[in-house]
Amino acid sequence: MANSPLVARPTDALQPSKSLPTSSGGTPSGGLPRSARGQRIAAEARPAMDLMEQMNEDEKNKYIKGKKLGEGTYANVYLGHSRVDASVKVAIKKIKVQKEYQDGIAPDAIREMKYLQKLRGHANIIILHSVFSSKDQNLNLVLEYLPLGDLEMLIRDVDHVRYGAADIKAWMGMLTRAVWWCHDNYVLHRDIKPNNLLIAADGEVKLADFGLARSFADPGVRMTANVITRWYRPPELLFGARHYSGAVDVWSVGLVFAELIIRNPYLPGNSEVEQIALICREIGTPTEENWPGVTQLKEYTVPSDVVPVAGKEKYMGRFGAVGSDGVDLLAKTLILDPRRRITAREMLEHRWWKADPKPTPKHDLPKKTAGAEEKAAADLKRRNGMVEDDDVRGSKVARKLDFGAAR
Amino acid sequence: MARPLDPLGFEDEMCPVCKSRKYLNPDIVFVFNPECYHSMCLNCANRLFNDGPNQCPHAGCNKTLRRKGFRSAFFGDLSVEREVDIRRRVAAVFNQKEDDFETLQDYNNYLQMVEDLAFELVNGSDEKRRQAEAQLAAWEAEHRQDIERNKKAGREADEMSRKRLAAERDAARQRRIEAIKEAEEEKRERVRSREMELDNLAKGITTAAEPATKVQLKRRGQRGGITEPAAPNPAAAAVAGMGASEVERLSIRGLKEKPKAPAPQGPYDPFGGMDFAPSRYKLHVGLAHPLMEKYRLDRQHVAGGYSFDDFAARALYEAFAGLGVFVEDEKEVGNGNGLSQAGEMVAAADDPDRMDLD
Ligand SMILES: Nc1ncnc2c1ncn2[C@@H]1O[C@H](COP(=O)(O)OP(=O)(O)OP(=O)(O)O)[C@@H](O)[C@H]1O
Ligand SMILES: [Mg+2]
Ligand SMILES: [Zn+2]
Ligand SMILES: [Zn+2]
Numbered sequence: 001m002a003n004s005p006l007v008a009r010p011t012d013a014l015q016p017s018k019s020l021p022t023s024s025g026g027t028p029s030g031g032l033p034r035s036a037r038g039q040r041i042a043a044e045a046r047p048a049m050d051l052m053e054q055m056n057e058d059e060k061n062k063y064i065k066g067k068k069l070g071e072g073t074y075a076n077v078y079l080g081h082s083r084v085d086a087s088v089k090v091a092i093k094k095i096k097v098q099k100e101y102q103d104g105i106a107p108d109a110i111r112e113m114k115y116l117q118k119l120r121g122h123a124n125i126i127i128l129h130s131v132f133s134s135k136d137q138n139l140n141l142v143l144e145y146l147p148l149g150d151l152e153m154l155i156r157d158v159d160h161v162r163y164g165a166a167d168i169k170a171w172m173g174m175l176t177r178a179v180w181w182c183h184d185n186y187v188l189h190r191d192i193k194p195n196n197l198l199i200a201a202d203g204e205v206k207l208a209d210f211g212l213a214r215s216f217a218d219p220g221v222r223m224t225a226n227v228i229t230r231w232y233r234p235p236e237l238l239f240g241a242r243h244y245s246g247a248v249d250v251w252s253v254g255l256v257f258a259e260l261i262i263r264n265p266y267l268p269g270n271s272e273v274e275q276i277a278l279i280c281r282e283i284g285t286p287t288e289e290n291w292p293g294v295t296q297l298k299e300y301t302v303p304s305d306v307v308p309v310a311g312k313e314k315y316m317g318r319f320g321a322v323g324s325d326g327v328d329l330l331a332k333t334l335i336l337d338p339r340r341r342i343t344a345r346e347m348l349e350h351r352w353w354k355a356d357p358k359p360t361p362k363h364d365l366p367k368k369t370a371g372a373e374e375k376a377a378a379d380l381k382r383r384n385g386m387v388e389d390d391d392v393r394g395s396k397v398a399r400k401l402d403f404g405a406a407r
Numbered sequence: 408m409a410r411p412l413d414p415l416g417f418e419d420e421m422c423p424v425c426k427s428r429k430y431l432n433p434d435i436v437f438v439f440n441p442e443c444y445h446s447m448c449l450n451c452a453n454r455l456f457n458d459g460p461n462q463c464p465h466a467g468c469n470k471t472l473r474r475k476g477f478r479s480a481f482f483g484d485l486s487v488e489r490e491v492d493i494r495r496r497v498a499a500v501f502n503q504k505e506d507d508f509e510t511l512q513d514y515n516n517y518l519q520m521v522e523d524l525a526f527e528l529v530n531g532s533d534e535k536r537r538q539a540e541a542q543l544a545a546w547e548a549e550h551r552q553d554i555e556r557n558k559k560a561g562r563e564a565d566e567m568s569r570k571r572l573a574a575e576r577d578a579a580r581q582r583r584i585e586a587i588k589e590a591e592e593e594k595r596e597r598v599r600s601r602e603m604e605l606d607n608l609a610k611g612i613t614t615a616a617e618p619a620t621k622v623q624l625k626r627r628g629q630r631g632g633i634t635e636p637a638a639p640n641p642a643a644a645a646v647a648g649m650g651a652s653e654v655e656r657l658s659i660r661g662l663k664e665k666p667k668a669p670a671p672q673g674p675y676d677p678f679g680g681m682d683f684a685p686s687r688y689k690l691h692v693g694l695a696h697p698l699m700e701k702y703r704l705d706r707q708h709v710a711g712g713y714s715f716d717d718f719a720a721r722a723l724y725e726a727f728a729g730l731g732v733f734v735e736d737e738k739e740v741g742n743g744n745g746l747s748q749a750g751e752m753v754a755a756a757d758d759p760d761r762m763d764l765d
Pocket of ligand 1: 069070071072073074076077091093126143144145146147195196208209210211579
């Protein structure tokens with residue numbers, strides 16, 4: 001088979017900028033000979049500015065930017081390494097300039113910075129090393145480099161990646177600890193899904209992408225209901241709730257759990273209406289009986305044929321691979337009424353973790369295969385709501401032969 | 408037909424006509440004509456074919472080529488280029504879907520037939536290739552309508568998924584934008600309520616306006632007795648019972664937010680060795696505060712799953728943590744309210760008479 005014609009070229013390395021950005025007065029801001037610096041201090045307001053800019057320059061010059069790793073809604077992510085030690089790798093997340101916010105920094109970036117800083121120090125939360133701004137005022141977040149892809153790649157690569165209940169338990173443990181840590185620090189993540197769970201070289205799963213995170217709100221403060229990618233969005237948000245809790249993230253965790261087991265999105269609705277219909281069909285129709293007050297939510301509408309709430313037996317059929325305790329935990333994350341849904345802390349107190357099999361040690365967890373890179377491109381399409389034929393047909397069907405093999 | 412030209416190494420790629428080499432002439436561009444997949448340099452192609460159709464200059468090749476048919480290769484290996492072209496042609500004609508077949512077995516047989524045919528076209532002898540070409544043409548003639556229909560369906564499916572992808576991107580962007588609006592709205596709200604508060608202070612009015620603030624609590628304290636003194640209850644007692652040393656420890660807890668890595672040995676700990684909660688202050692459910700009471704029965708809070716216990720915990724936590732750490736958050740949007748209130752809530756707890764806890 002011929003090599004892929006698509007060659008990813010590393011972008012130009014971030015050079016130590018020769019033409020440094022100039023401050024408003026037009027004075028070059030950094031790299032001046034010592035003698036010149038004394039003069040500048042004489043000018044009243046200058047020193048603070050220059051110091052800040054100098055610090056920014058220093059921070060920026062610590063890293064050399066390399067090839068592009070990926071692209072998200074509001075950022076491009078590049079590989080980078082330390083200038084002094086090329087073996088020290090980082091991911092540089094360069095926030096796209098947004099038309100709406102030309103002056104001032106992109107608010108999502110502030111969000112991400114703020115919460116990553118606040119949640120720092122947990123093994124399952126991506127580390128923010130530093131922040132600097134590059135020319136044209138683009139904000140760059142220097143993040144821990146996580147080279148082994150994301151959970152979605154593993155879930156989707158059915159041809160090469162095999163995993164079992166012990167592996168699922170290990171991954172779920174890491175995810176649940178990350179979410180518990182967020183909630184214990186009064187932060188809602190609001191975008192939990194497999195592709196925001198990145199994997200470190202040692203197999204540790206790290207929660208990333210805090211672009212939608214926020215602190216728990218005070219009573220009476222309205223939050224937006226339009227958060228969390230549809231397939232992982234809980235019913236209260238689909239019904240337009242503006243006062244919610246960590247239960248929204250727990251629902252997403254439950255859907256990641258389900259997806260890890262069946263290796264396909266569990267509730268892949270093509271629209272919000274369809275999403276609600278799927279929830280009703282699979283989990284049960286939200287009613288005043290199983291969820292007091294639900295009918296008062298602004299966007300409450302459900303299909304007319306009321307489906308009773310699924311019992312554990314129903315889940316056993318499809319998710320039995322994680323055992324009866326695992327299914328019990330799953331069912332509790334998918335409780336319709338957010339007030340009765342299990343919390344992240346309670347999840348960690350569940351008996352499943354102590355039951356057999358023991359979670360796989362992180363070093364022994366399955367890893368993405370070499371081919372995962374190409375798959376990633378395909379995943380990029382399907383992660384956005386499209387399910388490719390191949391995923392559905394699975395391995396039943398003879399595939400069209402690879403023409404490389406026929407030569 | 409002569410076999411396609413064997414791929415030459417990249418460095419010493421040479422035009423077989425004029426013998427120029429890539430090595431000596433790095434700007435050289437190679438082109439080929441899909442009639443026979445023989446390559447030559449662009450100069451030669453222009454020279455030989457600009458004046459009209461001509462015979463391929465490769466020894467033993469008797470194809471007549473036109474300048475128009477030449478193009479540069481996508482793949483480095485022209486045999487791959489050729490195979491891809493052939494397969495593309497085959498796939499355009501044999502574009503049936505699984506749904507078009509009665510059984511999976513039928514579909515698999517069809518796939519096998521198509522693959523055999525493509526293989527002959529690519530690798531077969533002249534005789535076999537002619538046969539395969541004939542089969543291909545026959546199928547095309549016979550199934551013209553099906554082919555057109557499937558082609559159209561394919562385009563529509565592509566279009567659909569393209570649209571869906573675009574819609575998803577849009578939705579993601581929309582979520583970001585709304586999250587931003589949410590923050591701005593909160594900021595405005597805070598400014599507004601602060602202004603209102605100041606206005607009221609200036610007018611000497613104390614209202615029960617939300618959010619309940621320091622000022623309000625103090626006033627109540629001074630006026631002592633206007634609000635009904637709270638009946639002692641376990642929650643209040645718990646808060647009141649926290650001595651100075653307790654407070655000390657709690658504030659330290661706020662500071663040691665960067666925990667050490669847990670020891671890896673021992674049985675699996677679902678909390679990863681980081682569960683400090685049991686050593687914290689005890690939080691009693693049902694802790695009350697005017698701000699909470701106002702919304703406790705609000706349907707939107709209840710049905711939305713809003714957690715008042717979380718609010719109480721956060722308010723207390725931030726009160727203590729605020730002593731040492733999150734000064735920045737104080738200034739931040741949406742974070743400060745709970746903090747100042749909790750400070751008061753706890754301070755008030757020193758004197759049961761002044762408590763707004765019930
Ligand atoms: N630390 C990292 N190490 C390696 N790759 C990364 C890292 N961070 C991000 N990436 C890659 O970049 C992609 C986009 O990153 P990220 O999800 O953070 O951006 P985003 O704009 O918030 O995206 P979205 O909201 O669309 O998911 C990821 O899917 C991943 O492939
Ligand atoms: Mg992402
Ligand atoms: Zn030539
Ligand atoms: Zn020829």
